[in-house]
Amino acid sequence: MSMLKDIQKVFFSKEELEAIARRLGSQISRDYENRNLLIVSVLKGSVIFMADLMRNITIPCKIDFITASSYHAGTESSGNVSVTDDLSVKDVHGYDILIVEDILDTGRTLQKLSDIFARKGANSVTICTLLDKPERRDKSVKIKPTYIGATVENEFVVGYGLDYDQKYRNLPFIGILKPEVYDNTNAQEETH
Ligand code: IMP
Ligand code: MG
Numbered sequence: 001m002s003m004l005k006d007i008q009k010v011f012f013s014k015e016e017l018e019a020i021a022r023r024l025g026s027q028i029s030r031d032y033e034n035r036n037l038l039i040v041s042v043l044k045g046s047v048i049f050m051a052d053l054m055r056n057i058t059i060p061c062k063i064d065f066i067t068a069s070s071y072h073a074g075t076e077s078s079g080n081v082s083v084t085d086d087l088s089v090k091d092v093h094g095y096d097i098l099i100v101e102d103i104l105d106t107g108r109t110l111q112k113l114s115d116i117f118a119r120k121g122a123n124s125v126t127i128c129t130l131l132d133k134p135e136r137r138d139k140s141v142k143i144k145p146t147y148i149g150a151t152v153e154n155e156f157v158v159g160y161g162l163d164y165d166q167k168y169r170n171l172p173f174i175g176i177l178k179p180e181v182y183d184n185t186n187a188q189e190e191t192h
Helices: 014-031 047-054 108-119
Strands: 007-012 037-043 062-073 076-085 096-104 124-132 147-151 174-177 187-191
Touching: 007 014, 014 047, 014 124, 014 147, 037 047, 037 108, 047 096, 062 108, 076 108, 096 108, 108 124
Parallel strands: 037 062, 037 096, 096 124, 124 147
Antiparallel strands: 007 174, 062 076, 062 187
């Protein structure tokens, strides 16, 4: 059965998401000219955005992937973040790292990843997030995203990489699910 029956409302259409990738891609291409850009996609949520964004970046760059996991209960993140699959680049010295993320919620995941890359000696670490939920930011979080696709209210969104219970990532747009689809009772280890 189609996933579309579970969607309550579309927030960002395919065309709007393409426009975001174009805007941020050209901004990044300007800002990183003559630098040593390494784009790090946080799996799995950022894959679709990453694929669109990198095709809009016109300067030479390398790409890499990292997997961060945290214990989730339904739609709430606990803040216990760990790296489960590390970069294939072993020495980040000299790289200007741009972390590409699907959504910045409490910010704990990106705080942790930024700290790790800075400690390992990256030349610089900046963040490009497709969506930002500033209202949800944890007080302990100090990082600020340099590139933001769009800001969203405190609502749980799915599609274009973003999941609920690992599903709906393959929707070509971003939207919210009908309330009856959410079941917050399932605690689980979740890959972002
Ligand atoms: P943070 O560490 O709380 O910032 O968690 C960010 C991660 O939580 C994202 O990479 C997503 O995997 C997940 N997340 C937060 N908000 C949403 C949402 O609205 N929809 C889907 N996933 C979300
Ligand atoms: Mg997720």
